[in-house]
Amino acid sequence: MPVATSRADTRWHAAMEEHQVALAAYLDAAGRLSDVAWTRPWAPGKWTPAQITEHLVMTYRVFIGEVTGGPGMKLKLTGFRRRLLRMFLLPHMLFHRTFPRGAPAPRELRPADAALPARAQALEQMRELGERFEREASRARASGWTHVTHPFFGPIDLTRGMRLAAVHIEHHTRQLASIKG
Secondary structure: OOOOOOHHHHHHHHHHHHHHHHHHHHHHHHHOOOHHHHOOOOOOOOOOHHHHHHHHHHHHHHHHHHHOOOOOOOOOOOHHHHHHHHHHHHHHHHHHOOOOOOOOOOHHHOOOOOOOOOHHHHHHHHHHHHHHHHHHHHHHHHOOOOEEEEOOOEEEEHHHHHHHHHHHHHHHHHHHHOOOO
């Protein structure tokens, strides 16, 4: 007789699958860019694909650090504003799979202007960290860890955190897809 799966487990596995699909799509889109496109901003005044990839790598490092016992991201906004955003904006983002236009990256997740790794190295690092995030978040969840910290939403449960990670990657994949040439 099959073991019954709880709703929470079903949602968790769906969130993991969303993340895996988003990560694979990003790596594919970034891998198809020309060498020139890799180092050119995707739009005037925006980051290059190399910088976007570094931003995603930095995000993974912070979340991995938190689910393995380190500090989460620094909170921004007041508790009241974070709760409002968590109640109204976060569900909208997860449902519509979008990020607000012009939403700023937290300072600690902005890539430096220093030299960035070569594309192959950056994408391999992103793949490895994405897979590690999935493993570590799964371990944390199994051991009773309940959330990750988002600077604008505050603590969000791991399942929504995994889904938000997928939506975040999809947001940046659309940016890469908009690059001509």
